[in-house]
Amino acid sequence: MSEPYAGRAAWLEGDFKLVRGSKGELELYDLGDDPLEKVNLVGSNEALVKKLNGKLTDWQDSVVDSLLGKDYE
Numbered sequence: 001m002s003e004p005y006a007g008r009a010a011w012l013e014g015d016f017k018l019v020r021g022s023k024g025e026l027e028l029y030d031l032g033d034d035p036l037e038k039v040n041l042v043g044s045n046e047a048l049v050k051k052l053n054g055k056l057t058d059w060q061d062s063v064v065d066s067l068l069g070k071d072y073e
Contacts, residue, residue, distance in 0.1 A: 011056035018052035026053060 011018045015032035028041040028049050042049055065071060 005057075005060050009056055009060065011052050011059070013052055013055070016048065016052065018049065018056060020053065020056060028052070 006022065008022050009020045012031075015030050017029045017031055017037070019027040019029070021027070026042050026049055027037075028045060029037045029039070030041060031037070033039075
């Protein structure tokens with residue numbers, strides 16, 4: 001897994017939304033219970049944060065690989 005990319009990014013899975021801020025800070029929301037994103041759950045579910053952050057970074061890595069043509073090697 002590479003270092004987080006610059007800028008803001010988000011990953012949605014089920015009712016959960018992970019937001020990675022421009023400085024790497026993380027936020028986690030349960031959109032089913034909190035559609036206005038008022039309660040940041042990042043401190044209460046470390047395993048889910050790690051999982052979703054990993055998926056976001058993996059996806060970002062795959063985008064860069066595609067842009068570099070690595071999908072076609």
